[in-house]
Amino acid sequence: MKSPFVVCGATGNIGSRIAEILLAAGEPVRIVGRERVRLGPLAAKGAEPWPGDIGDTAFLGKVFSGARGAFILIPPKYDASDIREYQDRIGASLVSALSKSRVPRIVALSSVGAHLAEGTGPIVGLHGLETRLTALKDAEIVYLRPAYFMENHLWSIPLIRTRGVNGSLTRPDVPLPMIATEDIADATAHLFLEGKFHGHAVRYLLGPRDLTMSEATRILGEAIGKPGLRYVQFPEEEARKAMAEAGMSGSVAEAMLEMQRGFNTGIVRPTRERSEESTTPTTLEWFSKSVFARAYRAAA
Ligand SMILES: NC(=O)c1ccc[n+]([C@@H]2O[C@H](COP(=O)([O-])OP(=O)(O)OC[C@H]3O[C@@H](n4cnc5c(N)ncnc54)[C@H](OP(=O)(O)O)[C@@H]3O)[C@@H](O)[C@H]2O)c1
Structure with missing residues (x-):
């Protein structure tokens, strides 16, 4: 029997599609999210549900045990009272559990801008995650650095409905790469299925233009x-x-x-x-x- 892949954030934009693709390819998959009921649809397709909190290192140790590969992320937490503390805590939990379980192949969801240690808001937390992961010398790791998610535009719907305009602090004329999350999931699933890992590598994903x-x-x-x-x-x-x-x-x-x-x-x-x-x-x-x-x- 093949050892499984672990997909964290399996009810989210990216994790759910990674799990779907791996399951469709006949791979065993452990899916992680906080609530069993939300993992139900993927479990019905054959995934093994692991409900729990990825901030709980002991829980993650069991999830990762014997895994062939893992997709990890620091989920958004829009109500965090201290976003940096939250990101550090989740990153430390993930990397500690991956280290103890010796997961051989890891795809870590990072971001464009994660090469910088400051001045990038939530991306600083992803810089921290990448930095922690460099300690896992025996693992093969892809640091995925996707662009601005197209899904972020969904936040503008109330604004467009109530005020008839779109807007934010971002300048109107700065070119930004923008990507649909499904393309991130597809790239990740193919990495696992094709096994194209070479040490520790950064992979940018930038949308079409x-x-x-x-x-x-x-x-x-x-x-x-x-x-x-x-x-x-x-x-x-x-x-x-x-x-x-x-x-x-x-x-x-x-x-x-x-x-x-x-x-x-x-x-x-x-x-x-x-x-x-x-x-x-x-x-x-x-x-x-x-x-x-x-x-x-x-x-x-
Ligand atoms: N937005 C951008 O432009 C952008 C750009 C580059 C990188 N990123 C990265 O992409 C991430 C978002 O990815 P996404 O869109 O796939 O996220 P998402 O759709 O919000 O999904 C988050 C997933 O994490 C799970 N989750 C949340 N807290 C958890 C916890 N404590 N323990 C276990 N599972 C938990 C959620 O499941 P339940 O709710 O069912 O528990 C859900 O499955 C961001 O956090 C950021 O790191 C974002």
């Missing part, structure tokens, strides 16, 4: 029947208020603002030129029509 917020807003607007939808750069105080209204803690909102300042100054960018390997297929046009427009209509 860079887009400014103005361009992205035009594409989103067209998909929801608002072709003239405008993007507005908010002053910091207004951006802070919008994030508080969306339910983010003060600590998370400050981190997001720092990241957006990082976009504006251009420090949050890949350290390598875009290549065939880092370019992924799903376009914002497709995402807007299939995911964004549906969510926009559902929020009516």
Whole structure:
């Protein structure tokens, strides 16, 4: 019997699709999330559910025991009272358990900008995760550094509905790579299935092309029947208020603002030129029509 892959965040955007692909390929998969009931649909397809908290190292030690490979992430926690402390705690738990269980192949969800130790908001926590993982000398590790998620645009739906504009602190004219999370899942699942690991390696995933917020807003607007939808750069105080209204803690909102300042100054960018390997297929046009427009209509 083959040893299993572990997929953390298995009810989330990326983990759920990784698990689906591995199961469809006939691989044994352990799926991790906090609630058994939410793991049910994948369990019904043959996955082994492991409900529990990834901040619990003893629990993770059991999950990782005997695993052939693991996909790990630091899940978002928008209400964290201290986002840095939360990210450090989860990162320490994951790496300690991976080390004790000697998992041989790891794909770690990091981000563009994770080469920097400061000035990037929540991405600083992913820099911390990458740094911790470097201690696992015997494991083969891919540090996945995806771009800005297209799914982030879903946060704009209440704003577009109530004020008829899109906006944030990010400048309208800064080109940013944007990726659909399904492309991250596909790349991860293929890494596991093809076994293409070579020591410790960084892999950027950058979507099909860079887009400014103005361009992205035009594409989103067209998909929801608002072709003239405008993007507005908010002053910091207004951006802070919008994030508080969306339910983010003060600590998370400050981190997001720092990241957006990082976009504006251009420090949050890949350290390598875009290549065939880092370019992924799903376009914002497709995402807007299939995911964004549906969510926009559902929020009516
Ligand atoms: N947004 C971006 O632009 C961007 C860019 C680059 C990298 N990233 C990284 O991508 C991550 C988000 O990935 P995603 O979109 O796949 O996340 P997601 O859809 O929010 O999924 C998070 C997953 O983690 C699980 N989870 C949350 N807390 C947990 C805990 N304490 N113990 C066990 N499981 C827990 C959730 O399951 P339950 O709720 O069922 O427990 C869910 O399955 C971010 O946190 C960041 O690190 C984001």
